[in-house]
Amino acid sequence: MSKHRFELFSDGVFAIVLTLLVLDLRVPTAHGLRALAEVWPSLLVHTGSFVLVGVFWIIHQAGLERVTTFSVAGIRWNLVALFWSTLIPFAAKNAAERPLESLGPSLMAASTGFYILSMLGLRLSVHSTLDDTPELLRWRARRFTVFLVLAVADLLAAGLSWIVPMAGYLAVAVVIGYVLIASHPADVERRMRGAVESGET
Amino acid sequence: MSKHRFELFSDGVFAIVLTLLVLDLRVPTAHGLRALAEVWPSLLVHTGSFVLVGVFWIIHQAGLERVTTFSVAGIRWNLVALFWSTLIPFAAKNAAERPLESLGPSLMAASTGFYILSMLGLRLSVHSTLDDTPELLRWRARRFTVFLVLAVADLLAAGLSWIVPMAGYLAVAVVIGYVLIASHPADVERRMRGAVESGET
Amino acid sequence: MSKHRFELFSDGVFAIVLTLLVLDLRVPTAHGLRALAEVWPSLLVHTGSFVLVGVFWIIHQAGLERVTTFSVAGIRWNLVALFWSTLIPFAAKNAAERPLESLGPSLMAASTGFYILSMLGLRLSVHSTLDDTPELLRWRARRFTVFLVLAVADLLAAGLSWIVPMAGYLAVAVVIGYVLIASHPADVERRMRGAVESGET
Amino acid sequence: MSKHRFELFSDGVFAIVLTLLVLDLRVPTAHGLRALAEVWPSLLVHTGSFVLVGVFWIIHQAGLERVTTFSVAGIRWNLVALFWSTLIPFAAKNAAERPLESLGPSLMAASTGFYILSMLGLRLSVHSTLDDTPELLRWRARRFTVFLVLAVADLLAAGLSWIVPMAGYLAVAVVIGYVLIASHPADVERRMRGAVESGET
Secondary structure, rough: OOOHHHHHHHHHHHHHHHHHHHHHOOOOOOOOHHHHHHHHHHHHHHHHHHHHHHHHHHHHHHHOOOOOOHHHHHHHHHHHHHHHHHHHHHHHHHHHHHOOOOHHHHHHHHHHHEEEEEEHHHHHHOOOOOOOOOHHHHHHHEEEHHHHHHHHHHHHHHHHHHOOOOOHHHHHHHHHHHHHOOOOHHHHHHHHHHHHHHHHH | EHHHHHHHHHHHHHHHHHHHHHHHOOOOOOOOOHHHHHHHHHHHHHHHHHHHHHHHHHHHHHHHOOOOOOOOOHHHHHHHHHHHOOOOHHHHHHHHHOOOHHHHHHHHHHHHHHHHHHHHHHHHHHOOOOOOHHHHHHEEEEEEEHHHHHHHHHHHHHHHHHOOOOOHHHHHHHHHHHHHHOOOOOHHHHHHHHHHHHHHO | OEHHHHHHHHEEEEEEEHHHHHHHHOOOOOOOOOHHHHHHHHHHHHHHHHHHHHHHHHHHHHOOOOEEEOOOHHHHHHHHHHHHHHHHHHHHHHHOOOOOOOOHHHHHHHHHHHHHHHHHHHHHHHOOOOOHHHHHHHHHHHHHHHHHHHHHHHHHHHOOOOOOOHHHHHHHHHHHHHHHHOOOHHHHHHHHHHHHHHOOO | OOOOHHHHHHHHHHHHHHHHHHHOOOOOOOHHHHHHHHHHHHHHHHHHHHHHHHHHHHHHHHHOOOOOOOOOOHHHHHHHHHHHHHHHHHHHHHHHHHHOOOOOHHHHHHHHHHHHHHHHHHHHHOOOOOOOOOOHHHHHHHHHHHHHHHHHHHHHHHHHHHOOOOHHHHHHHHHHHHHHOOHHHHHHHHHHHHHHHHHHO
């Protein structure tokens, strides 16, 4: 199974999910600067959801960059992952209209947790061997564990949101923070390969 | 006619159809866990329609994976197939708002039946010879027959839905079950090729 | 300028325009078969507009299949062509809600006329020389003239629609008929090349 | 990081943003030519926003045409740039419904300014060396400066719009004019290379 349609289809879904978020922004009724005051909370939710879907895309791109062929199981895991990402605009709409109700943050944390779990399933199904050095394999295994912990934490937070809505927002923010701060596989590879080459001299 | 635009255009349509389904999810008015109770029926319809369009995509991808050039007739069959897939969000909206009315399940079964028929027409128009072994050709012919039977059953169920709405839902569920359980052409090829190679030793 | 982004971007727009048409289909209020009676006029408009956008895509694909690099002027002509295709969902919405008002058919015919003109401009800007035989070049020149006549006829019909709304629908139907019946460049090339090769023997 | 997904994802977003603009066009209630009179202001806003997003696409395509690999920083800059382009449909909706309110033009100018700044950040992060001649490098540096000035002007105009709404529209029009009139990198390269080759003879 070639990579081309896999990426085509997934990126189509991500691009649309990202853009649908804007459909719920409404023209304010107030005038002058008060119009900005009326509109900024939904702009903030739009920005947050955009960043979350952007992080989903980075996880997808980083995880599959070095993979070139996919098994049939991989196709199914990918569809499951895309399913969870299509729920984000609905979760965001709930969070924008009723930020302190449990449904919005709970759905957001649950979608994020299940998205990460599906990506880990997809990752296990591709058996990429490639030309990875032992260091890289160790790094990848550690990254896999961190994502597993993050996913479980998000699912717990999705349940906890029904008591404390803030839990859902917090768990999603932790995932965003980790993906934006942690090293990207491409960086790690370059760094490690550089180290190996210097070491050989 | 090259494969590139064929896939680009089709995957664009599938990706949008998948994502449009979420636009009809409405923010509930109830509070706490009752909000979840209010929203879960439409979430269920969303999930079901997502799986159906995902199955449409798998049929498209699996059927055309080994094909590299398309005739002019193929382009037209593909447009007809895409047309039926664009009706799914409307059928799903009907099923979500009025699940026991005939229109929703009938339209869903009819779209699925005509989609499969168009894909069979597309498949016949591409004359892929490739390097198929006789076993593979036999397997492909059997798969073609199964899909033909499924398509006819779905069209009959689309008519029957006007008396028993459940018929439409059932016929669509059978297609989903078959595609998810049956072997993917890529698996079969690998297995058969493996058998041939072992046999040669 | 390479072909890749050109096709990516254009097919993205076509795929979305095709799919947006379905957003205007409304769940009927009548029961049983009367629900079908209520919904079929908008299903018919959806089908007609789908076919029209499908024809736009075929014109785009057939015209640029053998072209591999684009000038800067080509990019601008393409954006103009895509602009006219984005107006089709709006023209279709007008035609569906008020079929005998002039605005719908006039906008549909005008968009079709200007779309074809932009595609002819795009075609002139790419200077494809390729390996065309004199017969093929003559065939292409004749096809160019037919499209020019069709475009002018559609623009005239767009004006006439303000007196006789039917004129717009008719002019668009003629374009659809021509594109679906006329030979596709890929067919003509194969046939002519075949003739040349047979003639050389 | 390869170019493929980069372009796939970005073009998906641009294609959807372009097409979403049409969703806000409403079927007029007046009859005959008065329907056209009722609809033309929103058609004008649609056209203007289409041209603006088209210009965003040209900036993206022209800036990254010769680049083949992207750093991790590049991915993030690109997401930021896409974010600003998703705000255009909302800014356009504001401008269409309340053209003399500050919010629409201010948001439009701010999005344009920040989009250009993100593209400059993306451009700085890719370190394209390629086979550029010194003249080309000088030309690129000059172009970079012009875009920086345009971006700053748009951000100032976004602030000024709260006093004089026209400022926002004007600043965006200047960007559109510059991109459509100024030379495209592909043209400049060809011209300079031609000059070098002639000079060598």
